[in-house]
Amino acid sequence: MSQPTMSEARRYQQLRGHLAYLKLADAADALPRVLDQARTEHMTLTAAMERLLEIEVEATEARKLASRLRFACLPEPWTISDFDFAAQPGVDEKLVRDLATLRFLDDASNVLFVGPPGVGKTMLSVGLARAAAEAGHRVYFTTAAELAAKCHKAAIEGRWATCMRFFAGPRLLVIDELGYLPLPGDGASALFQVINQRYLKSSTILSTNVGIADWAGAFGDATVAAAMLDRLLHRATVVGIDGPSYRLRAHQNHANTLRKAVAAHVS
Ligand code: ADP
Numbered sequence: 001m002s003q004p005t006m007s008e009a010r011r012y013q014q015l016r017g018h019l020a021y022l023k024l025a026d027a028a029d030a031l032p033r034v035l036d037q038a039r040t041e042h043m044t045l046t047a048a049m050e051r052l053l054e055i056e057v058e059a060t061e062a063r064k065l066a067s068r069l070r071f072a073c074l075p076e077p078w079t080i081s082d083f084d085f086a087a088q089p090g091v092d093e094k095l096v097r098d099l100a101t102l103r104f105l106d107d108a109s110n111v112l113f114v115g116p117p118g119v120g121k122t123m124l125s126v127g128l129a130r131a132a133a134e135a136g137h138r139v140y141f142t143t144a145a146e147l148a149a150k151c152h153k154a155a156i157e158g159r160w161a162t163c164m165r166f167f168a169g170p171r172l173l174v175i176d177e178l179g180y181l182p183l184p185g186d187g188a189s190a191l192f193q194v195i196n197q198r199y200l201k202s203s204t205i206l207s208t209n210v211g212i213a214d215w216a217g218a219f220g221d222a223t224v225a226a227a228m229l230d231r232l233l234h235r236a237t238v239v240g241i242d243g244p245s246y247r248l249r250a251h252q253n254h255a256n257t258l259r260k261a262v263a264a265h266v267s
């Protein structure tokens with residue numbers, strides 16, 4: 001390789017300076033490497049510039065994704081591909097795979113996961129939320145109890161409108177564990193207002209252990225329950241999961257082993 005002339009070295013420093021000034025830090029760092037690669041592989045000028053900017057674009061995308069994931073507050077790093085469909089015969093795999101295409105976000109459809117504890121409702125909600133964040137959407141995960149508590153606190157502190165705007169913002173809102181804890185007095189009405197303002201605008205995933213027929217009882221107020229269901233179900237995919245609890249699987253295997261050992265000992 002020939003020794004760079006003074007002016008080339010100066011130009012190189014200026015180029016680095018431009019990249020730093022424009023805050024293209026990753027491209028600035030990669031510059032010597034890309035220039036070397038361009039020389040050794042006889043890359044065209046276009047190819048070298050494309051390679052350099054591609055590095056910056058990839059780093060920016062990774063930073064943006066990390067920031068969306070921080071905002072989303074997902075409780076676990078689960079993805080849809082972590083879900084073992086064979087272990088849960090109670091879930092319609094085709095339906096879940098279709099949801100994972102995220103087409104439901106386009107028409108602001110909702111998703112309801114209904115089923116007993118341990119069947120994977122939270123895991124599937126988190127998996128869809130993660131896919132949405134990875135696809136560039138703003139996502140927020142919360143539980144029904146947490147949402148009620150946040151709204152209650154906001155009302156007391158005179159921040160109700162800000163709180164409602166916050167829950168209206170995300171392209172996808174996940175409300176987990178509806179029905180596990182009784183919602184406090186104003187909780188049902190806060191939840192209704194959140195659902196109502198998102199209605200036909202952006203998607204909500206809601207997971208619950210309460211069968212839809214029993215919602216009136218769960219809310220203590222049949223009118224609010226009916227109004228909420230009306231908005232939620234107007235455009236929605238309901239995924240009923242009626243299968244074995246995955247959480248209890250290990251216990252069941254353990255219990256079966258014990259039972260077999262005892263039986264072998266007795267006979
Ligand atoms: P739910 O919200 O319905 O109570 P979760 O989604 O929290 O259930 O699942 C309970 C636990 O079992 C979690 O640790 C989850 O990762 C695991 N789990 C549930 N279903 C599956 C599955 N089909 N494949 C892999 N792990 C599962």
Ligand code: MG
Nearest residue numbers: 121122176177
């Ligand atoms: Mg759960």
